[in-house]
Amino acid sequence: MLAEFQVLSPLVPVRQVKFLRFCKQHAEGVWAVVDVSINTNQDGPNGDPYLTCRRLPSGCVVQDMPNNYSKVTWIEHTEYDESNIHHLCQPLLSSGMGFGAQRWLATLQRQCEGFAILMSSILPGQDHSGINPNGRKSMLKLAHRMTYNFCAGVCASSVRRWDKLCVGNISEDVRVLTRKNINDPGEPPGVVLCAATSVWIPATRQRLFDFMRNERMRSEWDILSNGGPMQEMVHIAKGQGHGNCVSLLRASSMNANESNMLILQETWNDASGSLIVYAPVDVPSMGMVMNGGDSACVALLPSGFAILPDGRFGHGRSSNYNEGNSIGSGGCLLTVGFQILVNSLPTAKLTVESVETVNNLISCTIQKIRAALQEI
Structure with a gap:
């Protein structure tokens, strides 16, 4: 797979990563999705520095829970060049909140909430769109x-x-x-x-x-x-x-x-x-x-x-x-x-x-x- 990972700031270069993805049912009601880079830690074909990133074994374990919920455990393990990150954004990335597991879990949870509302026949109380x-x-x-x-x-x-x-x-x-x-x-x-x-x-x-x-x-x-x-x-x-x-x-x-x-x-x-x-x-x-x-x-x-x-x-x-x-x-x-x-x-x-x-x-x-x- 080829993916771009972004922090919404022009001061943080886009990470473009080529990786293998392995998906497997690990046990009854438990699934694992694991990614690992297959490119080396070097500039891209055009010398683009934002390609200097490797995704070491990373991914998530998804476990079935009661009431149609899922328990998600995520680990993110990345090697990257910090020298091309603006000093203002370096603490964000080193804390793990830029490209880390906390961000992906928060994004996943928000997306799932959105899908649940869009697929529901009962609109939330604050939805007063008044359109079909x-x-x-x-x-x-x-x-x-x-x-x-x-x-x-x-x-x-x-x-x-x-x-x-x-x-x-x-x-x-x-x-x-x-x-x-x-x-x-x-x-x-x-x-x-x-x-x-x-x-x-x-x-x-x-x-x-x-x-x-x-x-x-x-x-x-x-x-x-x-x-x-x-x-x-x-x-x-x-x-x-x-x-x-x-x-x-x-x-x-x-x-x-x-x-x-x-x-x-x-x-x-x-x-x-x-x-x-x-x-x-x-x-x-x-x-x-x-x-x-x-x-x-x-x-x-x-x-x-x-x-x-x-x-x-x-x-x-x-x-x-x-x-x-x-x-x-x-x-x-x-x-x-x-x-x-x-x-x-x-x-x-x-x-x-x-x-x-x-x-x-x-x-x-x-x-x-x-x-x-x-x-x-």
Whole structure:
């Protein structure tokens, strides 16, 4: 198998690993899935340093439990080159929360909760979507594509072809990527620019997550809010917590010209981190999707935030994974990523002004978030 493992930060190189997977029923009601790398610890064929990673025997044991539950035991054993990891993210990786067993278990648990809700005929109490099952399915499919494309941009995944830009007056901690869309109906045609960076924020993950997904506080940092609060029109639950959901937001703007634009947003929160991804969508397209129409041709350019543990533990090396905050650390890592259409002509040349605009957008957004957190 060939897989890419990502931490949602441009400061951590993507790990691309080729490995063998062995699956076996170990005993009655017990299964084992074990992976091991078959590549050597060296650069890839193009000299890519992010291939310098070996997955030593790793995997999980799954045991049947009563009441249709499973007990999962996971071990992750990896050899990697720490020299190409930004110093800000080294504690996250060395703690095991970046690519470790804790992260995979938290992700697995969240995904299973989401599947259980989607397959259930009884909707959770907080789900007041008010749309039919086909509409819910189509909207969730669109949100999945939006989040997938956001992650592919932040981490420069090989899933989508990006060209890295090196601009002299832009901070080295900001990764700027560009590509041209000619025939993909899932995003606007033209030249797309993606910029992302990660910073340390002196606030717990839960506090920052609650602030970022608060519609009433949206105007503190989001230019799409038109200076006012957002209104949640649709809420589709994807987990037990109120923060695991897909939402449709509308800006409370007095300007009638802005009434044709909505915000599709997906948020989730678990022990490994939190995510807030959003994209502007027009009213006719969302109307079609909520009626169960095909979402594949709805053009999206996602932006958003990933909130990660900072890996600093202070006293001892214990952590409270249930609350998702490191004991002894009052901060977290915030990844900011924006994708914007800088020109609707795919043949257009990228300008320095476009790069500076998106870089300034990142800087101003981070400053506004820090300022707002000091006031609340």
